[in-house]
Amino acid sequence: MWSCDQRKKIEILLDSMKKLSDCILIIVGDGNDMYYYKKYATDKKLDNVIFVGRVIENVDCYYQVADIFIMPCQGGLALNQAMIHQKPIICGKADGSEYDLVINGYNGFRDENLTPDKIVTYVEEIKKIGIEKMGKNSLSILFEKEILFEKFVERFVKGIININILGE
Template identity: 30%
Template sequence: MKTNIKKVAIVYPYLPAYRIPFFEKLERELEEHGIELTIYSGTNLGQKKVKEISSSSLKISKQQRAGFSINKFQVQWQKGLLREVSRDNPSMFIFMYNAGILNYSLLMLSLSLHKIPFYIWTSGHKRFGLSTSQHKIKDRFKSMGINRASGIISYSSYYKNQLEESGYSPEKIFVAQNTVNVENIIQKYPFSEIKRTYETVKFLFVGNVIETKSIDKALHCFKKIKEQGYNFQFDVVGEGYHLQTLKALSAKLGLQEQVNFHGAKYGEDAAAFFLISNVFLLPGTGGLAINEAMAYGLPIITTPGDGTAHDLVNKNGFLLDFNFPPEQLEDAIFFFLKAKPQEFRKMEEQSVHLIKSHFLQANMVKGFMAPILKELKT
């Protein structure tokens, strides 16, 4: 007698390469429970330059994403998504939700009417640059999805607490701390074998070079620090629409000898910067690069970003206010410029400890398995 195979569908606006190790781990875990995984992925229409997947053994159903922009508000749809879903007939859905993709909301409404469980996977972070009215429209769509959803898979305990404070049932919230394949970094570059020097303190940024990363604020702080005679280096690794503006600003501030722009780097080329740097500096939005930096044993200076940094920064660096005054960033930078090697080492050890004890990608997989097994094993 043929048994019905349970299927989990993950609906994703576009599939970056850094997500593949996580989905492969999740697929292996699901297979042990006789559950299949399918990923429905759109294509990248955003300004972020993100390396997309080239090949994988995962079952990926890819649809073109199309749309238009109205005063920075994106109205989009994932072509053929509803047709593909109808053909495959998954047992459960997890949405990397984007309120601007119209057929996500249509699919959620259909699932709700047919009593098919679906979860929303989100950090709860709101996009910058939208007007109050645009945020209200997006919030209305998102709240419709959240209210109809079987539950939420939160990027962090920070957003989980926000949901609970707003009255959302704790039993419907699952935390899967957002991370990358830190296990691979820890195995390939054991912390005990990483040797750093501290004569010239080297600050590092890695990520998309876009306005919301607030690298310009760091440059202004470094100008003041240079004027006081301190020796430092700031490496910016990444591409983005804001890159040329930052290069011009750096030259204007007279930081050509201290600040270096290296473009996008991947694999061993990116690892080389993490291995020789002393502090990871992310003064704006973001999250995943912090996990990566901590796996290499770097102390952190950052803001709450998408909320995940609230969990990540604990005695291993500085968590700035979201809209921090310049003096707050300057004080954090000065701490490291004046710190002794043993103070660096203490924070480096704490970063690695936090990653190993709480923020492995295996823990993220467990965060996903909990709601999946709740729905499909009952």
């Protein structure tokens, strides 16, 4: 559920769909590379991929119908939004918030070296653990505000210290 541009590595997600034939991938968003990804999906004969396009209002309905939220790379507040909707998460390297928001095996899986095969493995693992259970865990993480705020402050202070050390 993001804009379609190649920095977001959507091809990793598309390639996983060949092995996840019992799943449907819904991509919400547009962007400079949307046509590239549509052609990519067509060329790979991925019949289980739907490109919705840009959605400004009521994007929450797409989160509600999803079982799992997958973000191969970058995404801003999309992780938070998926977690509000109680979705398990699979994500690659994003903006850094994934380290606080995604706990491997608890509410999803975080992997800086995400590949199509790893996505398949993580989807199967989430199904075994329980989509609903992991989704509820996602929501519970968001409500542990003190812990998240404490981690934010800790990272901020470390960043300031590193800047001071490098500046000397």
